[in-house]
Amino acid sequence: MSPLLKLGYLIQLVVVQTLLVFIGLAPLPLVLAAADLGAVLSFTLWRSRRRTTIDNILKAGICADERGARRMALASFRSFTTLIAESIVGRRRLTASNWAHHVEMRLSPEAEALLRDPRRGLLVASAHIGNWEVAAHAVSMLKPITVAFRPFHNPYLEKAARKRRTGENLRYVSREEPNPMRFVESLTKGEIVALMIDQHVARGHVAVQFFGRPAWTTQILAMLHLTTRAPLLLAFALRTGPLRYEVRTVGPIERARTGDREKDVLALTQALTDEIEKVARAYPEQYMWGHRRWKGFPGQ
Amino acid sequence: MGSVWGILCHIDRPCKPSPKESSCLPRGFRTSYFRPRMTRDQITENLKSLLRQQKQLKIEVDKISPESRIDAIGFDSITILDFVYDLEERFKIRIEMADLVSIRHVKDLVGYLEGKLAG
Numbered sequence: 182m183s184p185l186l187k188l189g190y191l192i193q194l195v196v197v198q199t200l201l202v203f204i205g206l207a208p209l210p211l212v213l214a215a216a217d218l219g220a221v222l223s224f225t226l227w228r229s230r231r232r233t234t235i236d237n238i239l240k241a242g243i244c245a246d247e248r249g250a251r252r253m254a255l256a257s258f259r260s261f262t263t264l265i266a267e268s269i270v271g272r273r274r275l276t277a278s279n280w281a282h283h284v285e286m287r288l289s290p291e292a293e294a295l296l297r298d299p300r301r302g303l304l305v306a307s308a309h310i311g312n313w314e315v316a317a318h319a320v321s322m323l324k325p326i327t328v329a330f331r332p333f334h335n336p337y338l339e340k341a342a343r344k345r346r347t348g349e350n351l352r353y354v355s356r357e358e359p360n361p362m363r364f365v366e367s368l369t370k371g372e373i374v375a376l377m378i379d380q381h382v383a384r385g386h387v388a389v390q391f392f393g394r395p396a397w398t399t400q401i402l403a404m405l406h407l408t409t410r411a412p413l414l415l416a417f418a419l420r421t422g423p424l425r426y427e428v429r430t431v432g433p434i435e436r437a438r439t440g441d442r443e444k445d446v447l448a449l450t451q452a453l454t455d456e457i458e459k460v461a462r463a464y465p466e467q468y469m470w471g472h473r474r475w476k477g478f479p480g481q
Numbered sequence: 482m483g484s485v486w487g488i489l490c491h492i493d494r495p496c497k498p499s500p501k502e503s504s505c506l507p508r509g510f511r512t513s514y515f516r517p518r519m520t521r522d523q524i525t526e527n528l529k530s531l532l533r534q535q536k537q538l539k540i541e542v543d544k545i546s547p548e549s550r551i552d553a554i555g556f557d558s559i560t561i562l563d564f565v566y567d568l569e570e571r572f573k574i575r576i577e578m579a580d581l582v583s584i585r586h587v588k589d590l591v592g593y594l595e596g597k598l599a600g
Contacts, residue, residue, distance in 0.1 A: 302578065361552055361561040362582055369578050385537070385559035404562035408569075409578045442566045 194337040201345075204269045209423060216266035220259040230471050234258070237470040241392040243462070256466035260311075260420070267424055268314035272345065274424065275315070277322055284319040284418065285427045292430040295412050296323045302368030304413040305375040306402050306434075308457040309469035315426050316418035317375060321351040326373040328353050329364065329401070331380070356401075364401075368411050375416075376402050378450070379457050381476045387446050388478075389454045392461075395478045396454075403449035407438055413449075415456045419464055431456045524594050528587070531567055535560060547588035554587075572598060 182190075204212050224231055234254040235247065244250040275283055288296065295303050303324070307313050317328050332355045333339040343353050354363055364374045378399055379391075386397040406413045415431040434456070436448045461468040519527065525547075532542045532554075540555040556564065569576055574597045584590050 356558070358558060361556040361558045364558055365578060366582050369582050385557070399559075401559050401562070404559055404566065408562045408565045408576075409581070411578070440570050442563060442570075445566075 190335040190337050193335055194341060197338060198341065201269060204266055205273060209270060212266045212270055213263065213423060216262040217259060220255070220262040223262070224255050224258045231258075233473055234470045237472070237474060238465070240394065240475065241461070241465075241470075243465045253465055254470065257468060257470045260467045261469055261471070263420070264312045264314065267312060267420075268318075271312075271315050271318060271424060275318055280319055280322050283424050283426065284315065285421075285425075286319070287427055287429050289430060289432075291433060292414055292416075295414065295433070296320065296373075298371070299324070300371045302371055302409065302411045303373045304368070304402055304406055304409075304411050305373050306378045306413065306415045306453045306457075307375055307417055308377060308379040308415075308460065309472065310417050310457075310460055310464060311419040311467045312426055313377065313418065316416060316428055317351060319418065319426070319428055320373065320375075320416065321349075324373050325350040325367075325370070326352070326375055327364065327367040329356050329358075329374065329376045330354070331356055356399075364405060365409060368405070368409050374405065374411075378402055378453055379474065380472055381474055383477075387443075387450050389447065389451045391454050391474060392458060394475050396475050397477050398450050398454060400446045400450060402453070403446045406449060407442070407445055413453075415453055417460060419467060519595075519598055521591060521595060524591050524598070527571060528568075528591065528594075531564065531571055534567070535564055537563070545587060547586065547591065549587045550585060551587065551590065552585075568594075574598070 203215075207215070231254060234257055235250045238244050238250040238253050238257075239247070244253050271283070286293075295301060305320070305326075307316060317326055320326055328351070330353050333342065358364075360366075367374050376399065380399075381397050382399045383397070385400055387400045387403070388395045389398045390396070391398075402413070405411065412433040413435070414433055416428060418426040418428045421427050434449070434452050436445065436452060438445055529542050529545070532538065532540065532545070538555055538560050545554060551561075565576060565581065568574075572594060574594070576593075576597075580593060584593055
């Protein structure tokens with residue numbers, strides 16, 4: 182790592198740590214106001230991300246015109262900065278004794294039984310909607326959870342974030358984890374393995390249709406389900422108010438194994454993606470549209 | 482019935498269904514009749530051939546020895562699952578999750594498959 186890059190990374194770390202101290206000490210209304218201001222500023226100044234967000238909203242057909250897409254994009258920015266602020270606040274305020282006051286679990290009887298069975302490993306797909314950090318934290322109160330995540334480029338930030346996000350029953354494991362059996366081991370212990378599956382991935386991917394357009398999606402969750410036979414749910418937390426959420430689940434999602442691996446992976450990943458699309462259509466203002474979701478295909 | 486399946490699949494065991502096998506199959510019918518019976522060498526050759534077929538796995542299969550650790554062969558968290566899926570399809574077996582994590586070396590895998598194929 183060059184000295185200049187190292188310095189840049191360290192400056193990023195200091196800025197983030199300072200913000201974390203502020204968010205941790207300030208009252209919630211002030212934190213939320215600051216998050217709102219942060220959203221407006223980033224929307225105004227970060228032109229490339231704003232453009233991607235607006236384009237994605239238009240491509241998905243969520244809004245018919247540029248003006249509507251712009252409004253929706255700002256709402257999506259607000260949702261994201263609120264997520265960051267509330268996740269930091271929530272880490273301190275949501276405890277084993279009070280989390281149910283903040284998070285309402287709207288689960289199907291099958292999903293509830295799976296989440297409350299301490300012996301059975303469970304696979305959970307999630308998406309960048311509502312507050313995924315709180316969703317993982319809340320679910321960890323019911324069952325230990327291992328969340329697979331994409332590491333930050335900044336190694337200092339990476340270390341700090343992992344330390345901060347890890348909880349008693351909540352572990353974050355990099356997708357680049359060198360032990361290939363790490364996720365299977367978690368499942369054998371009766372834990373949840375959770376993964377966000379609505380981001381572009383460059384390797385180990387399958388092309389699914391998302392809002393009618395091809396999008397590269399990780400195949401790891403489908404492969405874990407097909408080989409371990411662990412049940413598979415889609416789960417997400419919608420924001421219903423300041424530090425108030427509703428966790429919902431879809432599934433168990435199942436597809437019969439045909440003997441054709443690629444076909445099975447595609448069918449299962451498409452089924453999960455279809456469910457994510459339904460949620461994103463229903464709550465577009467809470468969906469993070471800033472990803473370059475359709476990257477890697479001609480004309481995208 | 483049993484002898485016909487026995488001839489077809491080179492299996493000469495008695496037709497006594499184990500309690501684990503599906504009750505919806507005809508009486509005396511064993512799912513293991515579909516499994517190929519193989520020697521240790523044949524299993525090893527089949528494993529090597531499967532490894533060569535793993536498109537995303539960049540390894541020199543001939544350098545793998547029975548003592549090689551599975552996690553040192555070059556798998557990542559997806560390619561290992563691809564391999565397990567193909568393994569199950571090739572040998573017509575089902576590998577349980579707990580067995581999967583306990584297999585550490587290539588020789589353990591060969592021994593495990595031998596045991597599975599023997600019924």
